[in-house]
Amino acid sequence: MHPISKAIRTQVDRTNEMEHSQPLFLTSSFCFDNADDMRAAFADETEDNIYSRFSNPNVQEFVDRMCALEGAEAGFATASGMSAIFASFMTFLKQGDHLLSCRSIFGSTHTVITKYLPKYGISHSYVDAADVSSWEQYITPNTKMIYLETPTNPGLDIIDLKAASALAKKHGLLLNVDNCFATPIAQRPIDFGADLVIHSATKWLDGQGRVLGGIILGKKELIQELYLFCRSTGPSLSPFNAWILSRSLETLEVRMDRHASNALFLAEALEGHARLNWVKYPLLASHPQYAIACEQMTNGGGVVCFELKGGIESGRKFLNALTMLSLTANLGDTRSIASHPASTTHAKLSEAERNAVGISAGLIRISVGLENKKDILADILQALDKC
Template structure:
């Protein structure tokens, strides 16, 4: 297969090998297992002496195509597909730590990732230290002799704070620690953490990778030696992606560039217009000049992403009235859909955090997160601005 240098072409033209049917679009391999030519081939595959498919819990052509394509787009060597984004997050942590180990993590994490660190990892004797996402000194001071992993998401959910990936990559190399980055919000079209020194990149493919709210899925990508550890964990614990979802997500990557351009353009215009409204207390969007890390965002993000965060004057009650007044924009805990979505994180996605924990990472009680969809921007603005007016 020829090599291509452009994102769009890689996402479309990298496909699994055609069968004797000479299909143009890769079929769905809806099979639980695969057959061997003879006993020796079976032995050699199980011994990992030769490549090949054994059982769909281990690998499947649809999932392999999805991961190979995603590795090309993220500039990584290898990866595995998982049944959900949180399966990917768990595997990307659990594969590298054990009894007595320590993790340094940004305190600005998705609620379920927070639960992995605070509720699940301690059961296996793994401790953690939270640090401010943008304070390099805190990151370095938190490193202990038993620190095995540095974990973060950037931009953060939902506060839209950024980590300096290049600085953290150098810090991880200095201390010989694995740097793991959740790149779900930015997507490989906007940001490539591996280029800045990250060893592991995780995705909830449920979000912008699928892009249409259809399926669950996740991915863990990275260097060959590290993914070997993740694959061992996944192979024996079984968070496998279904072939059908692998097929859908591989197809979704073909339209990612055009979709993300529209998501980002809509989000940028929405954020710009929200800043002009008196009833809006503040707006955060990485590529707004008002963002406190605007220069860093321009350096490591091709565009600003599809999410806009803001707060209405009047706090949580005003925020609830605003949500109830929306007519087109959906109320959902998801994001990255073709449909615009509004979320109140304090009462939904981050409701398990204590109030002081939410406030420490910029999640105020009245914060609203909007995932800008693919509708016409004038219709998105009309619904949101009308709801702001009605909620006053």
């Protein structure tokens, strides 16, 4: 069965009840018929639900569907994308370990790596996302994990997953990939050798800006370790949010096909505009890593970025001139969104740090929605005329 069909049809089997759609299980704990059944559950001899902090039918349905989509053996769902990222670090890294990460990453991930991991004695090195061949020089005997985003946020750099996987395997490192921007519809990192795949389900997986959520997927033995960490520390996904996300996955392929086609149309229409220095989209032929994107992605996702001439002042005028697009730091919504990373998602970085990953004062990130593509373009064009 195709992964999409499998994900849509996957439902947790609960004593052969016949609901066509999984009901909500808004309970903190689950009851047992007798003492021996309860003992067996706590001894991990059964897969019975015990407590919704670490097991719940709605959450399990979401996990099972994501496993089908990503080709993963197992997964664990969390309250947000950042809790998934932090859990993956804290489960597999310890005092004295070293993390290798691409430099171009989400602002909050940068904060975790640079401000909080050092408190636990975990060091890091940042590497150029576009040059995997240069990474090996930064690997030390204490390096335990490679962490990356592809496409990166917000600069849309594409990292060669095959090359990153080969490097990780050569040195016995875990390859941990944030697949939020691509989604499993466009890209399955496990197929290219990733050990762990992370999503902020808040974005494209939900797709309507309704709920927070995160998930980590991978090999069963790795997820078991992560499960034990999360079971004790409690970054749990709520049953209601999991129920919403499971329903959203049923339309993920249809939505992402439209997001991607709208995004490519927008990128092609804006390229060469007089008020822009450049336009970037993974499947735009001018993208520096276009060949790699074509090899490992089936579509380019729903994010387009461009740089305005005139810097911060042009950015302010552009955002204020938009009449249809939403102004918010989120992405992955049915509604198109414009954001200014230098003053929002990456504002905590220094100017030097932003420049190092290509986040200029004039960089605009567009999360392309499901509106008519000509309406999206028209709003952006009229705003460009006013900056």
